[in-house]
Amino acid sequence: TGRMTSEEIHEVIRESGREVLRPIFFAVGIIIIVYLPILTLQGIEGKMFTPMAVTVIFALVASLVLAVTLTPVLASLFLRKGVKEEETWVIRHVKRLYRPLLTRTMHHPAITGGVAAVLFAGSLGVAAFMGAEFIPKLDEGSIALQAWRLPSVSLEESVKNTTRIEQVLKTFPEVTSVISRTGRPEIATDPMGVEISDIYVLLNPDHDEWTTAGTKDGLIQAFDAALQKAVPGTKFSYSQPIELRVQELIAGVRSEIAINIFGEDMDQLKTLGDQVVQVVSKVQGAAETKAEQVAGLPYLRVIIDREAIARYGINTSQVLDTVKAIGGRTVGQVVKGNRRFFIQVRFSPEDRKNFDRIRDIRVADPRGRLIPITQLADIKIETGLAQISRENIQRRLAVETNVRGRDLSSFVADAQEAVRQKITLPDGYSIEWGGQFEQLQRASMRLAIVVPLALFLIFVLLYTMFNSVRPAVLIYLNIPLAATGGILALSFRGMPFSISAGIGFIALFGVAVLNGVVLMSYVLDLRKKGLSAEEAAYQGAVIRVRPVLMTALVASLGFLPMALSTSAGAEVQQPLATVVIGGLMTSTALTLFVLPTLYVWEERLREAWARRAQKTPEAIQ
Numbered sequence: 001t002g003r004m005t006s007e008e009i010h011e012v013i014r015e016s017g018r019e020v021l022r023p024i025f026f027a028v029g030i031i032i033i034v035y036l037p038i039l040t041l042q043g044i045e046g047k048m049f050t051p052m053a054v055t056v057i058f059a060l061v062a063s064l065v066l067a068v069t070l071t072p073v074l075a076s077l078f079l080r081k082g083v084k085e086e087e088t089w090v091i092r093h094v095k096r097l098y099r100p101l102l103t104r105t106m107h108h109p110a111i112t113g114g115v116a117a118v119l120f121a122g123s124l125g126v127a128a129f130m131g132a133e134f135i136p137k138l139d140e141g142s143i144a145l146q147a148w149r150l151p152s153v154s155l156e157e158s159v160k161n162t163t164r165i166e167q168v169l170k171t172f173p174e175v176t177s178v179i180s181r182t183g184r185p186e187i188a189t190d191p192m193g194v195e196i197s198d199i200y201v202l203l204n205p206d207h208d209e210w211t212t213a214g215t216k217d218g219l220i221q222a223f224d225a226a227l228q229k230a231v232p233g234t235k236f237s238y239s240q241p242i243e244l245r246v247q248e249l250i251a252g253v254r255s256e257i258a259i260n261i262f263g264e265d266m267d268q269l270k271t272l273g274d275q276v277v278q279v280v281s282k283v284q285g286a287a288e289t290k291a292e293q294v295a296g297l298p299y300l301r302v303i304i305d306r307e308a309i310a311r312y313g314i315n316t317s318q319v320l321d322t323v324k325a326i327g328g329r330t331v332g333q334v335v336k337g338n339r340r341f342f343i344q345v346r347f348s349p350e351d352r353k354n355f356d357r358i359r360d361i362r363v364a365d366p367r368g369r370l371i372p373i374t375q376l377a378d379i380k381i382e383t384g385l386a387q388i389s390r391e392n393i394q395r396r397l398a399v400e401t402n403v404r405g406r407d408l409s410s411f412v413a414d415a416q417e418a419v420r421q422k423i424t425l426p427d428g429y430s431i432e433w434g435g436q437f438e439q440l441q442r443a444s445m446r447l448a449i450v451v452p453l454a455l456f457l458i459f460v461l462l463y464t465m466f467n468s469v470r471p472a473v474l475i476y477l478n479i480p481l482a483a484t485g486g487i488l489a490l491s492f493r494g495m496p497f498s499i500s501a502g503i504g505f506i507a508l509f510g511v512a513v514l515n516g517v518v519l520m521s522y523v524l525d526l527r528k529k530g531l532s533a534e535e536a537a538y539q540g541a542v543i544r545v546r547p548v549l550m551t552a553l554v555a556s557l558g559f560l561p562m563a564l565s566t567s568a569g570a571e572v573q574q575p576l577a578t579v580v581i582g583g584l585m586t587s588t589a590l591t592l593f594v595l596p597t598l599y600v601w602e603e604r605l606r607e608a609w610a611r612r613a614q615k616t617p618e619a620i621q
Contacts (some may be wrong), residue, residue, distance in 0.1 A: 013072050015528055020070060026465045027514050028064045032057050033457050036448040038503060044246070045135065045443045045499045048572070052503075091546050098545055098592065103540065105593045116295060118592045119586070120480045123487040130487070131407030133495040134436040134443070136571040140240040143220065145169075145199040146254060148235040148290065149483030151297040151386035155194045158182045161231060162197045168230045169201055174210045174219060177202045193386070195293070199243055217404055237288040238402070247435065251561035255288065255400035256411065256436050259419075262394045263429035269397040270294055272429065276399045279418050285411045289401040297386040300326070300358070303378040312365045312376070319376055322363050326352055355381065371598055400435075407496040412437045445500050451506065455479070465517070471524060472600055475516035482512035482587035483596065489582020490575065500572050505580030511555050511580075512587040518551065519544045519595055533603035537596035546594060552588040556581045 038053035105112045147165060149158060159182060178201055183194040203219075204210065215220045220238045227236055236255060239247070248254050259276055263269050273291035283288040302323050304316055321329065327344040336342075351357045359379055362370035375378065389396045403411045414432060425431065450511045455476075461462035462472035486505055490497065490558075532537070562577035 009076055013075050016075075017068065022465070023057055023063065023517065024067060025516055026461055028060050029461055030458050030517070031510045032060055033454050033461070034506055034513075035508060037447060037454050040446055040450045041443060041499075042446070043439060043442070045439070046183065048135070048554055049499075049503050051268045094549065095545060099542060100595065102541055102593060103250060105597045106534065106538065106600055108551040109597045112594055112597045113601070116477075116481060116590055120484045123484040126491045127487045127497070130491060132409035132444075133407050133438060133496050133498050134440040135499055136495075136575060137243070138240075138571050139216065140242055141205055142203055142241060143201040143216070143223075144239045144241045144244040145201055145223070146239070147197045147199060147231075148237070148293065149195040149233070151193060151195050151293050151295075152383075153195045155182070158194050160195060161234060164201065164231055165197075165199055165227060165234075168226050168557060169199070169223065170221075171226075172212055172222070172428065173213055174204050174356055175201055176204055179507075198244075235288075235290055237290070237400075253400040253435060254406065255396050256413075257401050258434040258438075259399040259401070260391065260432045260434055261397045261399065261429065262391070262432070263397075263426070264395060266294055266388065266395065266397075266431070269395065269424065272423070272425070273397045275423050276419060276431075279422050280399065280415050281403055283411065283415045283418055285403050285406040286415070287402040287404045289399070291399045292397055293386055294383055294388070294397060295383065297384055299382055299384045301380055302373075303380075305377055309376050312371055313367075314363060314365050314371070314376065319363055319373065322361060322373065322504050326358065326361075334554040349413075354600055376448065381398055391453050408437055409496070441497070449481070455509070462513075463516070466520070466524065470602065471520050471599075474595060474602070475513060475520055477555075477595065477598065478516040478587055478591055479509050481590040482508050482583040484583075484590075485586030486579035486583035488586070489578045492582075493574075495575050495578060498575050501575035504576035507576070508580050508583040508587070510593070511551065513593050515548050515551055515588065517597060518547050519591060520599070523596070523599060533600050537600045538559075541592060541596040548588060548592060552584045556584050 012304075035053040035056050038049050041049060051366035088494045111440055141171060147162065153161075160181055166180060169175050169178050172510075178199060180197055180199045182197040184192050201223075203216075207214065210219070212222050224236055224238070227234070227344050239254065244254055247256065259280065261269055261272050261276065263272070268332070270291070275289050277289050280286055304319055306316070307317065309319065312331060325345050326347050328344045330342050330344050332343040334343060359372075359374050361373045363373055363376060389398065401415075416433065419431065457471055459476065462475055463469060466472060483505065486501075486508055495501065509587050519540060523536050526540050527533070559577035559580045562573040563581055565573060
């Protein structure tokens with residue numbers, strides 16, 4: 001209080017800087033280490049969350065630099081007059097309520113610790129039934145519907161089929177427009193034959209005006225029921241435009257889960273694929289389960305009779321060149337400036353469609369005689385393979401399915417158990433589960449390695465800061481206390497565990513540990529000043545209740561808009577924000593009560609052990 005000279009102001013600022021530099025440095029270091037595991041994520045999860053981690057880390061580094069350089073300068077300029085610190089009525093009211101509650105908990109340490117342990121154990125029990133998914137599904141506001149027909153279908157028939165599908169979908173009042181596309185060329189990133197069509201269904205964005213169903217899942221069920229009745233013999237799969245393309249680029253299938261069967265014989269693969277479809281489709285939550293259509297494509301097969309062509313003096317290439325002309329054979333090109341045009345010889349449509357006309361094709365021998373191709377080769381139409389897929393140098397058949405009404409992890413666990421019990425794989429054949437489940441496994445395994453490593457580094461920092469194991473262990477109790485609130489908050493909102501929620505736990509652990517550092521560092525400072533363990537814990541908790549509450553409130557209020565958001569992309573943000581807010585509620589409450597209580601309890605036990613150790617030598621003497 002009162003006016004100080006410039007030298008006195010500078011000295012106060014220097015002393016204050018030396019006092020807070022160490023805890024600030026360690027606090028920022030702890031938060032940075034907490035976010036480092038996010039930088040190790042790869043794939044989609046890495047693309048989504050790495051920018052957030054990088055932003056936080058750079059912001060913290062910049063804030064640390066400004067705190068030790070610019071802030072003291074600003075303090076010397078604007079704090080020349082005496083500063084009087086007063087508590088607001090809110091803080092006074094909080095402390096008035098907090099003091100008697102803290103006294104009670106400190107008088108009953110066993111009950112306090114037991115309640116915290118029971119809450120944590122209960123949260124673990126809740127977590128066991130939560131299930132898991134990779135990333136919450138975003139609502140893109142439209143539906144991508146795929147229609148699958150027999151591989152032998154013609155383009156004209158596919159167009160007629162698609163037109164009928166469009167007419168049925170347009171009868172629903174929720175549908176604003178329907179756009180379809182049949183087949184894609186080989187040069188596309190995801191080629192498909194004319195037997196497959198993509199139908200994009202644009203919906204009315206105002207769900208309050210929907211009359212058929214209140215949710216998109218209900219609308220899909222209504223679509224499927226109407227289409228199965230109006231367009232029999234066609235299989236349908238429902239997704240979203242962006243989701244459909246992303247799944248196909250990641251796993252090579254257009255559904256959430258890919259069940260890849262590897263082996264050599266395509267007939268055996270098809271048999272196994274049909275068995276897997278029968279088993280998986282009966283698992284609760286399975287939707288649009290189907291196998292790749294690897295057979296059913298008609299072929300015109302020409303088997304050359306080598307003895308016959310030898311008698312006529314005709315080469316094999318002559319017969320094959322004639323056969324190629326049925327579909328079209330390039331015989332030259334025309335150059336016009338920088339443009340090139342290929343010259344192609346092709347039979348007329350009437351000749352290509354008529355099998356008898358094909359059998360009547362003539363091939364000239366060296367003497368100029370036209371020999372019917374039926375005398376040179378055996379020509380027949382047979383059904384063969386529609387496609388052969390390979391992965392890791394092995395033939396592969398994919399069974400794909402979507403999941404509705406339950407979480408991804410529990411569905412895959414039940415489906416794997418059903419396949420294991422009911423399907424016996426021949427030697428040389430194997431099954432791998434891919435799609436979003438594979439991504440969830442990969443990201444979870446990576447986090448299971450790097451998160452404990454980061455927590456160990458935080459423990460090393462805490463040990464370095466306090467030069468003791470006991471306060472570091474007490475501060476670490478904030479992590480399970482914080483996890484308790486995060487798990488219960490997810491369960492309360494009906495959200496399964498996801499990578500988004502995992503990122504929320506990572507952010508939560510940093511704030512929880514920081515709160516423990518704020519409280520424990522002050523308690524230890526009071527101990528150095530000669531206060532007893534009870535007095536130091538009580539006074540430290542009461543004095544530090546304001547910064548602990550402010551830290552928790554700032555973080556919680558910052559995440560509150562994400563938790564309550566309903567705009568595009570909110571599905572990914574909500575689990576992260578829910579974990580942080582729920583975890584800080586329990587972590588802050590338990591930090592202010594459990595941490596001081598356990599500290600006093602631990603000090604009493606240590607002193608009791610020390611007295612017992614002193615009495616033992618005396619008894620021996």
